[in-house]
Amino acid sequence: MSPEDQALARAAVAAMRDELRAYPKPGLVSPVDTGAHDDMDFDLMCRSADSLLQPFAALAAAGRAAERFEHALMPLGIEAERGMLAVTGGVNTHRGAIFSVGLMVAALARTQALGLEVTPIAVREVLQDTWGASLQAHATRDGATSHGAEVRRRTGRDGARREAALAFPSVFETGIPAYRAARQAGLDDNAASIDTLFTLMAAVDDTTVLYRGGLEAGSFVRQAAAGFLADGGCRGNGWFEKAQALHRNFVERNLSAGGCADLLACTLLVSRSCGESQPQPASARSRLSGPR
Numbered sequence: 030m031s032p033e034d035q036a037l038a039r040a041a042v043a044a045m046r047d048e049l050r051a052y053p054k055p056g057l058v059s060p061v062d063t064g065a066h067d068d069m070d071f072d073l074m075c076r077s078a079d080s081l082l083q084p085f086a087a088l089a090a091a092g093r094a095a096e097r098f099e100h101a102l103m104p105l106g107i108e109a110e111r112g113m114l115a116v117t118g119g120v121n122t123h124r125g126a127i128f129s130v131g132l133m134v135a136a137l138a139r140t141q142a143l144g145l146e147v148t149p150i151a152v153r154e155v156l157q158d159t160w161g162a163s164l165q166a167h168a169t170r171d172g173a174t175s176h177g178a179e180v181r182r183r184t185g186r187d188g189a190r191r192e193a194a195l196a197f198p199s200v201f202e203t204g205i206p207a208y209r210a211a212r213q214a215g216l217d218d219n220a221a222s223i224d225t226l227f228t229l230m231a232a233v234d235d236t237t238v239l240y241r242g243g244l245e246a247g248s249f250v251r252q253a254a255a256g257f258l259a260d261g262g263c264r265g266n267g268w269f270e271k272a273q274a275l276h277r278n279f280v281e282r283n284l285s286a287g288g289c290a291d292l293l294a295c296t297l298l299v300s301r302s303c304g305e306s307q308p309q310p311a312s313a314r315s316r317l318s319g320p321r
């Protein structure tokens with residue numbers, strides 16, 4: 030594995046840790062509380078993210094060499110899932126992230142290897158050209174016993190595998206533009222991440238929500254997120270308290286959009302790898318972010 034592969038793996042884990050640190054995220058785990066989860070907390074999730082350093086470096090190396098999804102990327106992903114479950118004592122902390130962030134890592138590495146300028150458009154095109162056909166086959170593969178497959182049978186809604194087959198519209202058409210606009214408006218990294226999370230929640234069919242609460246819960250999450258954004262999102266007055274109130278509401282309803290959290294991590298990884306997020310001066314940070 031090259032130093033470039035290792036750097037990409039470190040960037041991926043950093044993006045996942047930043048997603049974890051962001052607060053307030055409705056129903057999700059953060060340093061403040063465990064949200065709507067009784068089997069995982071912030072420390073466990075950080076250990077889970079850290080366990081992915083070596084697997085992501087291996088995925089970067091495989092991606093750089095344009096190795097095939099079925100023969101290289103998928104077995105590496107399954108191996109990473111095994112490692113994660115060993116670290117967490119069997120709790121599914123990051124199965125979705127291994128898949129989505131792992132594919133971003135592979136696509137970023139391949140984009141570098143081709144000598145292309147690393148932009149969101151280039152990364153998406155490389156993902157599509159290199160693994161698009163395999164990801165489409167993966168999306169329609171029958172016989173999976175996952176929660177996502179059960180949601181598909183019960184509701185007809187698709188999740189992570191369809192998202193990948195379409196080369197992650199939620200990341201490239203929703204998350205990255207939202208994060209870019211939020212940073213350009215002067216929001217600090219926490220507020221921009223929360224604003225992006227709400228934008229994703231308003232747009233995505235998240236199978237973790239649909240598994241727990243069915244289509245009704247899916248509509249509630251999308252409407253709650255759209256309402257927050259219509260009120261100004263993280264640019265509006267009192268956004269922090271409003272997001273905290275929604276967080277409490279989601280916990281009461283036992284809802285949490287784990288898939289959107291993964292898509293936020295993908296957004297942070299690709300945005301930063303494409304040089305889209307520069308650190309801000311401390312004065313702007315304290316002016317725009319709510320209390321932590």
Ligand SMILES: CC(C)(COP(=O)(O)OP(=O)(O)OC[C@H]1O[C@@H](n2cnc3c(N)ncnc32)[C@H](O[C@H]2O[C@H](COP(=O)(O)OP(=O)(O)OP(=O)(O)O)[C@@H](O)[C@H]2O)[C@@H]1O)[C@@H](O)C(=O)NCCC(=O)NCCS
Binds near residue numbers: 106123128129190
């Ligand atoms: C492709 C797989 C991810 C399998 O996908 P499938 O949909 O068949 O199965 P699930 O096991 O349900 O996993 C999907 C996970 O993806 C996240 N997700 C959900 N909706 C979306 C979406 N629209 N777009 C993208 N991603 C989405 C989500 O992951 C997060 O939530 C998990 C934790 O949530 P929690 O509520 O706690 O859920 P559980 O523990 O399951 O249940 P309870 O607590 O309620 O009891 C956590 O994983 C987050 O990351 C979905 O869970 C994939 O597994 C696969 O094919 N793997 C093979 C390896 C591979 O190919 N890797 C590729 C390497 S590049």
Ligand SMILES: Nc1ncnc2[nH]cnc12
Binds near residue numbers: 049056286
């Ligand atoms: N912060 C978080 N809380 C719960 N599930 C998640 N999956 C990925 N990130 C998560």
